[in-house]
Amino acid sequence: MKKWISLVTIIALIALTGCQSASGEEEKTFTLAHNQPTDHPVHQSLERFAELVEEKSDGAMCIKIYPNGELGSEREVIEGTQTGAVDFSKVSGSALESFEPAYSVFSLPYLFESQESFKRVMNNEDVTDDIYMESADKGFRGLTYYDAGVRNVYTKSRMIETSEDMSGLKTRVQPSQTSVQMIEAMGGTPTPMSYGEVYTALQSGVIDAAENNATALTNSNHGEVAKNYFYTEHAIVPDMLIANENIMESLSDSERQIIEEAAEESTSYHEDLWNETVNEAKATAKEEMNVEFYEVDKQSFIDAVQPLHEEFQNDPDTSDIYNKIKEAE
Ligand code: GCU
Structure with missing residues (x-):
């Protein structure tokens, strides 16, 4: 219950303090939740996603990120993304298994022969589109993945x-x-x-x-x-960026395209960042x-x-x- 009160409060605050579009028109502000600290490469790639969305939409769409599990565990933010209490979330492919069986394959040990074959599969839309849209009737869809290593x-x-x-x-x-x-x-x-x-x-x-x-x-x-x-x-196991299905449906074609392009570009941005960080770790x-x-x-x-x-x-x-x-x- 406490979690839901805080979610509602946060969303109300965003409505009051959302970012400004260049034209001064009312902009759309979305929430994005995840559980990593702000020095984690996934957080940085999500920041890149938010920047790209804002740039490409000339400030008409803006994304506010809640890191560190501030809005709850992965299970809780997936539930929030289903109902629309959260607009986007980044969760592990494994956490999605209980919500959409199609994701169970990612937790299968030794599924991929190498990191190269993992990337080949994850960058193949023939494979990923089926998985990403499979959950549309459950209230969310997959947008892109982030490499979360071995x-x-x-x-x-x-x-x-x-x-x-x-x-x-x-x-x-x-x-x-x-x-x-x-x-x-x-x-x-x-x-x-x-x-x-x-x-x-x-x-x-x-x-x-x-x-x-x-x-x-x-x-x-x-x-x-x-x-x-x-x-x-x-x-x-890939990390997944997922979106509330009603939000995606409510966007205009060009807005949806901006979100999709920004998601894809943030995945490429993440590639080098990930390899560097995991070696440093x-x-x-x-x-x-x-x-x-x-x-x-x-x-x-x-x-x-x-x-x-x-x-x-x-x-x-x-x-x-x-x-x-x-x-x-
Ligand atoms: C990875 C992943 C997280 C996930 C975590 C876990 O670090 O990036 O999204 O929560 O594994 O094991 O739960």
Whole structure:
């Protein structure tokens, strides 16, 4: 309830303080929510998106960004985007699984063979258009993706070499059924929770491990409590920019085109920024936070999750998209 009161208050404030269009005419101000801190590359790419929208519309459309989970967890902002309490949000592809099954494929471990094949698929509109519009009847649509790198397992104290070493390891996963099944298949004990709770859960021992890209160690400070990072390279999950469907429908064709172009350009902008930041994050974690980085027997992890691939291939709800991605790779 508290969250909804604060959402309503914020939106009312925006109505009073929105940005000014060049012509002095009433401009459209939209909200965009996400859960990363402002020094995170995804935040910077979203700022680029907002700048582009404002520039291309001569100030007639303006986007106000709420970072840091200020408007709630990913689950809450997806719900907000469905109802229109939030206009846009940036969430992980995994978080969308419980709202639109088409996204479940992104949490499938070892789906993409490499980062290059991930990009080839994500830049192929034949594949992404189907996924992005699949949720239109659920109140939102996908606009674009942002590279969120390769996810790896990190622990407070357990050393890992093969998937057998995951046995019983309490590992935080995103709230996604496929992510839960992934850790189970590896032999660990999955604990789904929202990102904002992970630091404290690691610190207090509610979980022993988590899995994420290396910016979780630095930008979200997990490296202060988890000192071992293992290159399991088990997933490449895109971050997604989604929009409230009614907002998109209510825009004129040229306004919609501006939003779509700005989204696409912000994705390209994000590319270099991401690679730079993730490399810096690894160096900072190593040198300033004493996090150790380890190679593992990756094949043992690939073998452990093979039954999940079979499930995706055989399930009529997922086989089409699974095969389409495999062809596009
Ligand atoms: C990534 C992703 C976030 C997500 C997080 C998580 O960092 O960019 O959007 O919340 O993973 O593991 O929950």
